[in-house]
Amino acid sequence: LLEEIGFLTDKMLAVHCVNLTENDIRRFAEYGVSISHNPAPNLYLGSGIPPIPESLKAGINVALGTDGAASNNSTDMLETMKLAALIQKGFHRDASVITADQVIRMATCGGSKAIGMENLVGTLEAGKKADMILFDPRHLKSFPNHNAEATVVYASSEENIDTTIVNGKIVYHRGTFSGGYSEEDLIQE
Numbered sequence: 001l002l003e004e005i006g007f008l009t010d011k012m013l014a015v016h017c018v019n020l021t022e023n024d025i026r027r028f029a030e031y032g033v034s035i036s037h038n039p040a041p042n043l044y045l046g047s048g049i050p051p052i053p054e055s056l057k058a059g060i061n062v063a064l065g066t067d068g069a070a071s072n073n074s075t076d077m078l079e080t081m082k083l084a085a086l087i088q089k090g091f092h093r094d095a096s097v098i099t100a101d102q103v104i105r106m107a108t109c110g111g112s113k114a115i116g117m118e119n120l121v122g123t124l125e126a127g128k129k130a131d132m133i134l135f136d137p138r139h140l141k142s143f144p145n146h147n148a149e150a151t152v153v154y155a156s157s158e159e160n161i162d163t164t165i166v167n168g169k170i171v172y173h174r175g176t177f178s179g180g181y182s183e184e185d186l187i188q189e
């Protein structure tokens with residue numbers, strides 16, 4: 001039906017996608033539809049596990065999402081990245097079915113493309129907004145560190161986030177928010 005009414009386009013962002021068929025995957029790839037993979041809410045609500053490796057293999061752009069507090073209880077992107085990798089590995093019974101690099105790309109490039117902002121954000125390059133997170137691997141949870149991408153995806157937490165920069169401005173640095181905000185203020189607000 002969505003194909004018939006012209007709804008399937010590269011502007012469409014399909015969320016969750018736990019019931020995709022092979023035909024759906026083929027159509028999404030053909031029309032350039034993006035998928036937002038939200039592993040924590042899918043697990044929390046018992047909705048199911050989407051065919052992410054199959055979608056990536058078909059050439060579909062996949063982004064990562066945390067959904068909302070009502071169906072996740074958290075908006076932790078590091079947790080989302082880890083879950084995105086682990087549930088696919090467990091479901092497919094194949095540790096190589098998805099890589100840490102693929103998960104990081106879903107969280108960065110995949111997200112920017114999914115919302116039509118790949119020309120502005122998603123990668124660090126000249127002409128794009130300077131949006132980035134500085135990751136400090138020097139925390140016990142992150143050792144031993146054999147591979148940078150794997151450390152970020154599988155062995156990190158909020159304690160590893162040293163600095164957050166949005167459009168070239170530091171908004172968070174070593175536990176302190178800029179602009180006069182405190183964590184307590186943000187919670188109250």
